Amino acid sequence: MDFGTELKNRRIDLGFTQKEIADALFVTRQTISSWEVGRSYPNIDSLVAISDLYEISLDVLLKGDKAMAETLTKEVKSSRQNKVISLSLIGILVIILFYIGISQMNFNKLYHDVTNWSSDGVSYSLVEEGIEYNVIKIDNKSIFTLPNTLELESRFLNSDSDFSLYYAGNDKDINISWISGPLAGHVLRFDKEFEFSNDLQDTHNMEYSYEIKKIIEKEITEDRDQMKKLFKETTKKWKEIN
Structure with a gap:
């Protein structure tokens, strides 16, 4: 069973409307509908929230949906790349602040x-x-x-x-x-x-x-x-x- 169908069936079994799920996940009703028909997939954070809300493991949600698994894999890689970039930017910022601090300290000492x-x-x-x-x-x-x-x-x-x-x-x-x-x-x-x-x-x-x-x-x-x-x-x- 694909991810969208599993998501829809579980929502119906629990007696939730798309609007109620959307409010709980802080997304629009149209987003829930798009997930259920397979037009798009939730990100990792939303997926974890769905797992908790639907009381269903991630293994069950993802089982049998290759496209969903590939999407998540790409997102994880992208997230890692962004993390590396963020850490690099933080490192550069630290160096700049250190440089400014040393420069100001030397300037104050000089005068x-x-x-x-x-x-x-x-x-x-x-x-x-x-x-x-x-x-x-x-x-x-x-x-x-x-x-x-x-x-x-x-x-x-x-x-x-x-x-x-x-x-x-x-x-x-x-x-x-x-x-x-x-x-x-x-x-x-x-x-x-x-x-x-x-x-x-x-x-x-x-x-x-x-x-x-x-x-x-x-x-x-x-x-x-x-x-x-x-x-x-x-x-x-x-x-x-x-």
């Missing part, structure tokens, strides 16, 4: 000692003993691009000096940016002695002209003592925040 400075949303600023210190706030929190240390910008306030100093922990990679004067807009790289060297500059193997070198040497000679003083205070502050 921990400057969060009490003034902030305009773009940078953190501190004025101390006539020097203004600035730390740029990084938007990208990726653990792959987040630096290990903060770069500190500093400049004298109320001084004739017209340059800013940038330091990130390397005494041979100190950048000086002139704000005004003949070198306004130029950024040059120095070591802690602040002696100009063409080898330290990002000039793509191009030499500065003699005239430019004379201007650079003149400006450095005038500002060298101030540069060293600013560098000394900047390294102290840099160590405090890193």
